[in-house]
Amino acid sequence: xxxxxxxxxxxxxxxxxxxxxxxxxxxxxxxxxxxxxxxxxxxxxxxxxxxxxxxxxxxxxxxxxxxxxxxxxxxxxxxxxxxxxxxxxxxxxxxxxxxxxxxxxxxxxxxxxxxxxxxxxxxxxxxxxxxxxxxxxxxxxxxxxxxxxxxxxxxxxxxxxxxxxxxxxxxxxxxxxxxxxxxxxxxxxxxxxxxxxxxxxxxxxxxxxxxxxxxxxxxxxxxxxxxxxxxxxxxxxxxxxxxxxxxxxxxxxxxxxxxxxxxxxxxxxxxxxxxxxxxxxxxxxxxxxxxxxxxxxxxxxxxxxxxxxxxxxxxxxxxxxxxxxxxxxxxxxxxxxxxxxxxxxxxxxxxxxxxxxxxxxxxxxxxxxxxxxxxxxxxxxxxxxxxxxxxxxxxxxxxxxxxxxxxxxxxxxxxxxxxxxxxxxxxxxxxxxxx
Numbered sequence: 474x475x476x477x478x479x480x481x482x483x484x485x486x487x488x489x490x491x492x493x494x495x496x497x498x499x500x501x502x503x504x505x506x507x508x509x510x511x512x513x514x515x516x517x518x519x520x521x522x523x524x525x526x527x528x529x530x531x532x533x534x535x536x537x538x539x540x541x542x543x544x545x546x547x548x549x550x551x552x553x554x555x556x557x558x559x560x561x562x563x564x565x566x567x568x569x570x571x572x573x574x575x576x577x578x579x580x581x582x583x584x585x586x587x588x589x590x591x592x593x594x595x596x597x598x599x600x601x602x603x604x605x606x607x608x609x610x611x612x613x614x615x616x617x618x619x620x621x622x623x624x625x626x627x628x629x630x631x632x633x634x635x636x637x638x639x640x641x642x643x644x645x646x647x648x649x650x651x652x653x654x655x656x657x658x659x660x661x662x663x664x665x666x667x668x669x670x671x672x673x674x675x676x677x678x679x680x681x682x683x684x685x686x687x688x689x690x691x692x693x694x695x696x697x698x699x700x701x702x703x704x705x706x707x708x709x710x711x712x713x714x715x716x717x718x719x720x721x722x723x724x725x726x727x728x729x730x731x732x733x734x735x736x737x738x739x740x741x742x743x744x745x746x747x748x749x750x751x752x753x754x755x756x757x758x759x760x761x762x763x764x765x766x767x768x769x770x771x772x773x774x775x776x777x778x779x780x781x782x783x784x785x786x787x788x789x790x791x792x793x794x795x796x797x798x799x800x801x802x803x804x805x806x807x808x809x810x811x812x813x814x815x816x817x818x819x820x821x822x823x824x825x826x827x828x829x830x831x832x833x834x835x836x837x838x839x840x841x842x843x844x845x846x847x848x849x850x851x852x853x854x855x856x857x858x859x860x861x862x863x864x865x866x867x868x869x870x871x872x873x874x875x876x877x878x879x880x881x882x883x884x885x886x887x888x889x890x891x892x893x894x895x896x897x898x899x900x901x902x903x904x905x906x907x908x
Contacts, residue, residue, distance in 0.1 A: 479508070488516050502537050519890045530709060531717065531881065535568060535873050538708045540786040545793065547706060548572070556796045561701040562586065562671050565869035568706055569639050569876070583671075585640035590665035590674070592616075592645050592652070593623050600656045609861045610738045612653040617646060618731035631726065632880055638726055639872050646868055647671065650861045651678035672697040675865075680853060692807030696800045696848055703793040703841055704863055706870025708786075712736040712743070716871045717878045718887040726875055733871045734864050743860040743867075746846035749781040750856055753815040753847075761814065763821045771831050781843030782826055783836060793841040801844040805851055816847055 483494040484507045493515055496508040506529045513519050522528045537546040545552040548567050555564050559573070566574040566582050574582060596619065603612055624641065631638065648665055655662050655678075663678045673689045676697065681687040707713070715736035720729040737743035756766055769777040784791055805813060823839050826832040849859050878884060 480505075486516075488518060498532070500532070500537075502539070513890075519892075521892055525714075530714065530887070531878065532883070533708075533874070533877060534571070535870070535877060536706045536708045538786060540784070540788050543787055543790040543792050545707070552703065552792055553796065556699050556702050556793075559698075559702065560670070560672075561698045561705070561866070564702045564705050565643055568869040568873040569636075582640065585637070586644040586671060587665075587667050589637075589641040589644040590648055592648050596623065597652070597662070600652060603656070605657065605659070607657075609650070609653045609657070609858050610734060610864070612656075613646070613649060613861055613864060614731045614734040614738075616649045616653075617642070617734060618728055620645065621725050621727040624727075632876060635726075635872075635876055639869075639876075642726070642730060642872060643868055646865060647675050648678065650858070650865055651675055653861070654679055654855075654858055670694065672701070676852070690807055693804055693852060696804035696807075697852070699796060699800045700845055700848060700862070701866035703797060703845075704866030706867070706873065710742065711739070712867065713871060713874050716875050720875045720878055721884065721887040723886075726872065729875050730868070730871050733867075737864055737867065738860060743863040745780065745840075745842040746849070746863070747856045747859040749819075749842055750815065750846040750850060750859075752780045753818050756818050757814050761818060763818050763825070767822070767825055767829070779822065779826070779837070782822075782832065782839055784840045787840070788836050790838050791840040794839050794843065797841050797844045797848070798839075801848050801851075804848055808851055810851055813847070813851070815850070819843065819847060 478499050478501070480497040480499045482497045484497055486493045486495055493512075495512070498506045498508050500506075509520060520528070535548065537549075538544065547555060547564065548571055550567070550573070555567075559567075562583060563574055563579060566578065570578075596616065599616060599619065600612070603615075620642070624638070652662055660682070663681045665674050665678060669677055669689070672694045676693065677687050677689065709717075712733040716729045716733040719732040720726070724732075740748055756763055759765075766777065766779070769775045770779045801816070805811070805816065810816075823843070826837060826839070832838070846856075846859055849862060850856075854862060
């Protein structure tokens with residue numbers, strides 16, 4: 474159960490000659506917020522905050538993010554420790570349950586994931602009705618939404634069965650993602666295996682073939698685990714806020730997650746790593762002249778922007794970037810890729826940006842998207858699947874936020890207000906008299 478920590482301090486607001494005292498809420502990490510829940514009722518005013526950059530929509534126990542200091546913690550654990558020491562399944566359990574699993578907890582959770590890895594046979598036929606060039610994110614959001622018809626568990630209190638619902642989603646989304654890729658190739662589907670780990674299973678379903686059996690590489694599995702862990706949650710981003718907003722209308726978990734998948738699809742959110750690869754390819758095909766593009770990025774009159782640098786929230790460094798860069802070097806080494814031209818360009822761009830005053834002053838440092846696309850590309854995952862991979866990693870975070878929102882005693886249906894700036898009252902004119 475969530476509780477706001479109300480401080481003894483008050484914020485003073487003076488409007489129309491009258492002073493109002495507003496409560497101050499303090500988080501466990503020292504974050505402060507002015508509680509304006511009674512503002513309109515007491516004053517007749519609302520606040521306006523495009524993009525919600527200064528608006529807290531909820532209190533949460535899941536993720537702490539400090540953009541100025543470059544800190545990211547899941548349930549109190551530093552992202553570095555989790556990425557270096559845990560599997561994705563462990564971190565998913567942490568986000569869902571609030572604590573790291575014991576060996577027995579992990580075994581039971583893994584058994585659940587294994588039990589739910591197959592999708593209903595009728596759902597398999599759905600893939601046949603998408604056109605061959607259908608975007609994988611379209612397939613993913615549609616298939617996840619359809620889960621509510623196969624598993625209608627919207628009881629009076631769905632939290633009673635949340636463990637099964639969570640395991641079913643995390644396991645089946647992996648299978649749906651792999652199946653959508655296989656269908657796009659016209660290749661036979663590969664069923665999940667009970668003897669493989671979560672990430673190894675996904676890779677095998679993606680790439681195994683009767684004529685060319687897939688060999689699981691431990692370094693590749695480790696890199697995929699890190700990628701999914703780094704994307705598992707990120708506080709109130711666009712897609713997570715969407716899951717909470719849709720879920721606030723008491724929409725079932727599957728439909729809420731489907732809405733989050735659609736929000737993630739945007740190029741400014743989940744599609745950023747794909748945009749990085751497209752940028753690197755453009756530089757490569759134009760002669761590898763990265764300095765030319767550095768100059769273009771610094772030119773105010775040039776619309777070109779370096780993708781994968783800077784972040785909406787982080788103002789010092791992205792704590793995930795170091796981890797993902799190390800994973801990138803590791804997996805490319807394991808795969809014997811030593812002369813990837815895109816990686817070479819990426820490293821040149823990073824080296825320049827980290828030393829150039831233009832980028833330093835503007836906090837334009839490499840973020841997690843800068844290297845993740847290179848790893849996916851090295852694994853053989855096509856660009857149109859990059860955002861699907863993001864969704865696969867973000868799923869435990871979405872479920873955790875939906876669950877937290879559902880059990881929040883301060884829950885309210887999401888309903889932002891607006892400032893109307895349209896025409897004033899108009900006199901109605903019948904259609905024959907209109908000019």
